[in-house]
Amino acid sequence: TPTPAAAGCLNAQGGVSGRRLGPVLLGRRRAAQREVMLGAQLLTRFGMDKYCVTGGGLFRIGYPTARINRTIGRSLRRAVANRVVIALTCSPRFNVSGIVPSQTSGSTARQRLRGERRFQIGRNTWLVAGAPRPVGRAQSGVMRLVKIQRGRVREVGIGDRRLARGDRKQLKRYLKTWQALGF
Secondary structure: OOOHHHOOOEOOOEOEEOOEEOOEEOOOEHHHHHHHOOOOOEEEEOOEEEEEEOOOOEEEEEOOOHHHHOOOOHHHHHHHOOEOOEEEEOOOOEOEOOEOOOOOEHHHHHHHOOOOEEEEEOOEEEEEEOOOOOOOOOOOOEEEEEEEEOOEEEEEEEEEHHHOOOOHHHHHHHHHHHHHOOO
């Protein structure tokens, strides 16, 4: 049972399992995802839903935005329309590859995510593991995401690889979109 201070917050925890991070499933329709989160306090802004988490922190779930849709083909746009394409959290109740927000240093995160690609966006360093390499077409699967600021892990999450297209510029645009919606 949630404590009174946590009333209305998401009472879950976990790590990555396939296309899932805790209660969030990449590719799930927005209405179905909101139903899974039923009872958790919802704030929404453009392409992102935000939930508080029992024990502290937030859970953010992203859906395709106009900015993302402009950069992907029509068939992929139809495939991801109104579906979960990213899940990020700053809650210490969730982890990606054993990396826990605010409890893991940036150097430890880099050791745990082998083969990651790094991106500097503003004052944040993003580590992306499982990002597609350039091959000329979208690759399905999951990217593991870690956002580091001032040497500490601030957020962890998962994202839909197809939206990165194996293109460094497109992957950076994808990360910038969600960072801008950090509300």
